[in-house]
Amino acid sequence: MGGREDMKQAGNAKKKWHDPLHIGWPLWLVSGASIFFLLVPVLLLVPMSFGSAELIEFPPTKFCLDQYRKFFSHPMWQGAVLTSLQVAALTSIASTILGVLASMGLVWGNFKAKGIITGFILSPMIVPLIVLGLAYYVFLAKLGLIGTKLGLVIAYTPLTLPFSVLPISATLKGFDRTLEDAAMNLGANRLQTFIKVTMPIIRPGVLTGAIFAFMIAFDEVVIALFICGSTAVTLPKKMWDVIRYEIEPMLPAISTLLLLLAVVLLVSVGLLQRRQAKRLEAR
Amino acid sequence: MTPALVALLALFAYPLSRILIRSLFDPNFTLKHYIYFFKSPLYIRVMWITFEISILSTGASLVIGYIIAYVLRRAKPTVRNVFLMCIMLSFMVSLLVRNYSWIIVLQRNGVVNLILKYFGLIDHPLRLLHCKFSVVVGMTHIFIPYIAFPIYSVMMGTDLNLEKAAQNLGASRWQTFWKVTFPLSLPGIGAGGLLVFIMALGFFITPALLGGRKEQMISNLIQIQVVDLLNWPFASAMSIILLIVTLFIFYIYNRVLGYERLWGGVRT
Numbered sequence: 001m002g003g004r005e006d007m008k009q010a011g012n013a014k015k016k017w018h019d020p021l022h023i024g025w026p027l028w029l030v031s032g033a034s035i036f037f038l039l040v041p042v043l044l045l046v047p048m049s050f051g052s053a054e055l056i057e058f059p060p061t062k063f064c065l066d067q068y069r070k071f072f073s074h075p076m077w078q079g080a081v082l083t084s085l086q087v088a089a090l091t092s093i094a095s096t097i098l099g100v101l102a103s104m105g106l107v108w109g110n111f112k113a114k115g116i117i118t119g120f121i122l123s124p125m126i127v128p129l130i131v132l133g134l135a136y137y138v139f140l141a142k143l144g145l146i147g148t149k150l151g152l153v154i155a156y157t158p159l160t161l162p163f164s165v166l167p168i169s170a171t172l173k174g175f176d177r178t179l180e181d182a183a184m185n186l187g188a189n190r191l192q193t194f195i196k197v198t199m200p201i202i203r204p205g206v207l208t209g210a211i212f213a214f215m216i217a218f219d220e221v222v223i224a225l226f227i228c229g230s231t232a233v234t235l236p237k238k239m240w241d242v243i244r245y246e247i248e249p250m251l252p253a254i255s256t257l258l259l260l261l262a263v264v265l266l267v268s269v270g271l272l273q274r275r276q277a278k279r280l281e282a283r
Numbered sequence: 284m285t286p287a288l289v290a291l292l293a294l295f296a297y298p299l300s301r302i303l304i305r306s307l308f309d310p311n312f313t314l315k316h317y318i319y320f321f322k323s324p325l326y327i328r329v330m331w332i333t334f335e336i337s338i339l340s341t342g343a344s345l346v347i348g349y350i351i352a353y354v355l356r357r358a359k360p361t362v363r364n365v366f367l368m369c370i371m372l373s374f375m376v377s378l379l380v381r382n383y384s385w386i387i388v389l390q391r392n393g394v395v396n397l398i399l400k401y402f403g404l405i406d407h408p409l410r411l412l413h414c415k416f417s418v419v420v421g422m423t424h425i426f427i428p429y430i431a432f433p434i435y436s437v438m439m440g441t442d443l444n445l446e447k448a449a450q451n452l453g454a455s456r457w458q459t460f461w462k463v464t465f466p467l468s469l470p471g472i473g474a475g476g477l478l479v480f481i482m483a484l485g486f487f488i489t490p491a492l493l494g495g496r497k498e499q500m501i502s503n504l505i506q507i508q509v510v511d512l513l514n515w516p517f518a519s520a521m522s523i524i525l526l527i528v529t530l531f532i533f534y535i536y537n538r539v540l541g542y543e544r545l546w547g548g549v550r551t
């Protein structure tokens with residue numbers, strides 16, 4: 001093209017031309033340091049997790065798997081992990097089903113007050129968690145559901161709904177509805193059409209939403225503080241108690257495991273998005 | 284869509300409306316909990332601290348997030364992807380783990396004090412944890428991805444040739460930045476900044492874990508009222524005040540930017 005050269009000549013000869021793509025060293029330094037700031041505190045926990053399980057020390061003075069052994073042999077922690085997995089899985093399923101229905105309505109529907117309804121469906125995203133915590137505390141106490149997994153799922157489903165609606169509606173917007181007409185013309189009923197035609201096409205968005213919903217429910221602690229009671233203690237609630245009130249030298253190991261989980265979820269979201277991008281390209 | 288709406292009304296709007304009612308009826312209609320809140324110097328101070336910490340952490344994350352987005356926009360694809368992966372990873376790691384890691388880094392015999400001592404820069408460990416500094420650091424750390432992603436996505440949609448054109452017309456580097464680059468990235472700054480400010484006002488985990496007694500924000504006071512003092516009506520009134528402030532800022536957000544932008548904050 002030579003566009004830059006032309007402009008260079010056209011510009012003031014005395015002034016040094018500055019390439020918009022050029023990044024000066026101060027910017028590299030600050031942005032590199034910021035990335036360092038984002039990751040290093042968490043990464044420091046990884047070497048610590050192989051240290052002693054008796055006291056928290058940095059740098060670790062020995063190398064062993066004591067913390068992991070302790071974690072995996074402790075029934076209370078096992079129970080907390082199991083509760084969290086169950087609650088997060090159920091929440092993810094509930095929120096995905098509702099999310100698919102809501103997205104179909106929002107994207108395809110043609111009705112008044114669409115803006116208000118969209119805002120309502122997305123509003124759990126911005127309500128402070130502490131307010132929700134108190135609201136569910138009062139609400140679930142009345143239903144006798146404090147300290148139950150059902151109570152946790154009830155509280156987390158609205159909370160995670162926006163995070164499943166957003167990716168699902170994004171994929172639905174790119175979905176060609178004439179495909180559904182074609183399937184029905186060929187004799188498929190509505191359900192068959194949904195399962196055989198619609199679902200396979202929007203699956204990346206649905207799975208992305210399900211992963212986000214799972215992740216949020218698995219990590220939520222503020223609402224949990226109010227409604228876990230002592231009978232449905234989730235992993236974050238247990239970790240919270242330990243960080244606040246006790247000194248527990250195996251937290252670095254738990255943190256490392258959660259870091260691994262984040263890596264796994266990040267990779268799966270990345271793969272799903274790549275697949276979706278490919279699909280959009282193919283069309 | 285109906286099932287989703289019914290679920291939201293029954294399991295989200297109804298519980299919230301219950302605390303509104305609880306804050307206003309005791310048992311007859313009364314505003315005493317709200318009046319108490321606004322008359323008590325303690326709660327006014329907490330409101331002030333809440334705003335102060337929110338402004339500081341939003342400001343800090345805006346500056347850092349902007350620089351990251353600026354570099355991302357201009358970096359080569361390989362560098363860009365590495366940076367994006369790092370930010371996403373930080374974003375996906377459990378909030379508790381991220382806060383816990385700051386305890387390890389900042390505590391009396393923590394990593395920072397160890398390093399400073401090793402190089403002989405200090406004799407006694409600095410008090411870095413349980414103060415305003417640690418709360419702002421912890422919150423900034425959490426907010427940076429929420430800022431960097433929307434600014435980055437807005438920047439990706441702008442044409443860098445505009446910067447060349449500005450220079451061609453005689454603008455200096457600073458002028459080019461302030462008159463072209465910066466105004467074009469404003470929608471991203473607004474989206475990220477307002478979203479983070481909303482989150483900051485209601486933040487609970489970081490002030491509770493990294494703050495001292497003086498850094499407790501309004502969310503922490505609500506929890507204390509419920510769990511320690513069992514004062515539900517007053518806690519409800521505080522929650523409603525927090526909710527109204529949040530919704531007001533969101534209203535501005537929606538007027539200026541449209542809520543469709545919310546997704547920009549968590550797009551991968």
